[in-house]
Amino acid sequence: MKPLNNRGSYVLLTLGILFAVGAAVRFLPSNLATAAEALGAGPHAGEEATHEVAETVAAPEARPIDEVCFTAETAAAITAEQELIAAQEDQLQEETLALKARELDLDSRTAELNALQETLEARWKEMQTASDEDIMHLARMYGSMKPDQAAAIFNQMEPDFAGNFLRLMRSEQAGLIMASMETRKAYAVSLKLAELNADIRDSAASN
Secondary structure, three states: OOOOOHHHHHHHHHHHHHHHHHHHHHHHHHHHHHHHHHHHOOOOHHHHHHHHHHHHHOOOOOOOHHHOOOOHHHHHHHHHHHHHHHHHHHHHHHHHHHHHHHHHHHHHHHHHHHHHHHHHHHHHHHHHHHHHHHHHHHHHHHHHOOHHHHHHHHOOOOHHHHHHHHHOOOHHHHHHHHHHOOHHHHHHHHHHHHHOOHHHHHHHHHO
């Protein structure tokens, strides 16, 4: 065989290189796929998948309260409700003030009535004292009179009225006046005197 010249050698060398590159390119995809599968089956494959799923199902980001949007109807309803509550509070406050004013008025009237009652009671005691003093004065005056003169006056009195005067006198004075009175009048006065404090005597006798 004849040796190739330099030009033919270069051609053959070039063709050999091209065939080698083509073969390498043909086998490269399959090798890359094999390597990817090997890496996918590695120890960190499950963690990466779990991380991706967690990111996928993660809850949406919460929005601040001040960023929540209300509709016009909702805002109007809230405003109306607040106005109603404010109106009810004002009405309740007015009613409370009215009740307090009425309570103060009733307390004032009660105090006035109590003061009036105390005044009347004091006045009544004064009147009773004055009346008792007047009766005692009359009784002393009748007792200082002669029995027949006093008897003439007692004959004109009602039996119970005359008996009240006679009770305030000494027994000797009362006896002399009754002896000078008309018999029927003296008898009626005696019955009235006997009836006085009869309930007390009956209660004491029953015990």
